[in-house]
Amino acid sequence: MLQDPLAIDFADIQAAAGRIAGHAVRTPLLSHPDLDARTGGRVFLKAEPLQRTGSFKFRGAFNRIAQIDRALTPGGVVAFSSGNHGQAVAATARHFGLPATIVMPADAPAIKVELTRSHGATIVLYDRFGEDRAAIAARIIAETGAVLVPPYDDPNVIAGQGTVGLEIMEDLAALGFVPDLVLCCCGGGGLIAGVATAVRAQAPEAAIYAVEPEAFDDTARSLASGTPERNAPGGTTICDAIVTPTPGQLTFPINRRLLAGGLRVSDDEVRGAVVYAIRHLKVVVEPGGAVALAALLAGKIDLSGKVVVAVLSGGNMDGALLSGILAEP
The missing domain is CATH 3.40.50.1100 (Rossmann fold)
Structure with a gap:
C-alpha cells in the first residue's frame, strides 16, 4: 500500500x-x-x-523568505521564536529589505532578544505560560498583512x-x-x-x-x-x-x-x-x-x-x- x-x-x-x-x-x-x-x-x-x-535556523529562514514575492508583502514577515529562529528571520528579512516582527517569550535568554533586535526586527514579548504565541502572530498578520515564517512546520x-x-x-x-x-x-x-x-x-x-x-x-x-x-x-x-x-x-x-x-x-x-x-x-x-x-x-x-x-x-x-x-x- x-x-x-x-x-x-x-x-x-x-x-x-x-x-x-x-x-x-x-x-x-x-x-x-x-x-x-x-x-x-x-x-x-x-x-x-x-x-x-x-544556528542552523538561518538555512530554513533564508530558503523560505527568498521565495516570498516582496512586492506583494509590504507588511514583511512575522515569526514566533525563543530566539534562534527569530534571529534568522530578522537577519534574512533585513537582507531582502523586508520588515520583521518577532514574537518572543518574555523569559527568552537576553542575548537572543538583543541579537534579534540588532538585526532590525520589532520584538513583541509574551508570557509563554499564559499567552498563545501563534494567536499573537495571527493578530499581527491580520493587522499588517505580513507573511508568517514558521519555525519548523x-x-x-x-x-x-x-x-x-x-x-x-x-x-x-x-x-x-x-x-x-x-x-x-x-x-x-x-x-x-x-x-x-x-x-x-x-x-x-x-x-x-x-x-x-x-x-x-x-x-x-x-x-x-x-x-x-x-x-x-x-x-x-x-x-x-x-x-x-x-x-x-x-x-x-x-x-x-x-x-x-x-x-x-x-x-x-x-x-x-x-x-x-x-x-x-x-x-x-x-x-x-x-x-x-x-x-x-x-x-x-x-x-x-x-x-x-x-x-x-x-x-x-x-x-x-x-x-x-x-x-x-
Whole structure:
C-alpha cells in the first residue's frame, strides 16, 4: 500500500542548497581523537554554531523568505521564536529589505532578544505560560498583512534545514565514509526531518535518532506510539531552544517514517556536553544545541565500530548560564 506523500523530498533540499549558496556558511565537520576513544566510534560533529546568526535556523529562514514575492508583502514577515529562529528571520528579512516582527517569550535568554533586535526586527514579548504565541502572530498578520515564517512546520523551512544533512553526506563522502548513525536535536522536528530526508536518500541503512531533554521527549514518545504525543505542562530544562509542546504536523510524518527512534538526556548530561565542547572542540554550543553530543558522551547508544555524526545545532547562549555551567565542579 502506498504511503501518504511527505512534505518534502530530496530534490527540495537540493533546490534549497542552491538558494542559500553564498549566503549561508558551509559549516565544517569536526572530529577529535578523544571523542573517538571515549565512544569507540568514528565520530564527526556538524558545527552549526558557526552558521550565520549562530544556528542552523538561518538555512530554513533564508530558503523560505527568498521565495516570498516582496512586492506583494509590504507588511514583511512575522515569526514566533525563543530566539534562534527569530534571529534568522530578522537577519534574512533585513537582507531582502523586508520588515520583521518577532514574537518572543518574555523569559527568552537576553542575548537572543538583543541579537534579534540588532538585526532590525520589532520584538513583541509574551508570557509563554499564559499567552498563545501563534494567536499573537495571527493578530499581527491580520493587522499588517505580513507573511508568517514558521519555525519548523513549513516545507521550505524543512528543506532549508535539510541542507545540513546534504553537507554532512557530501563531506563524509569526500573523506571516504558513509554514516551508520546520525544523532540530531529535536524540538518541533524541522531540522531532523530535513537531515533525515537528505541522509536516508543517500544512505538508506543509516539509523537516525532524535535527541531531546528528558522533560520534553514528545518526539521519542510519539515515535514509540506512532501518534503525536504532548509534553506534560510544568516541565523545565536549560535547553530553551528545543522546547515545544508536541511534534509538528508536517515534521512528524517525515520523522515517523525515517527515524530509528528517540533518545533522552538530562540537564546535567547537557551541561557536561557544553563543557566538553568548549574544552576539547573550542566551540561554544548552547544547551539545546548540545543534546546530541550529550547523548554520545553519556553512552545512550552503542557507537562501537560505527561512523557517527552528531549535529551541534546552535551556539547562542546567555553569558550568565555559560559562566554558571563552567563554574560547576
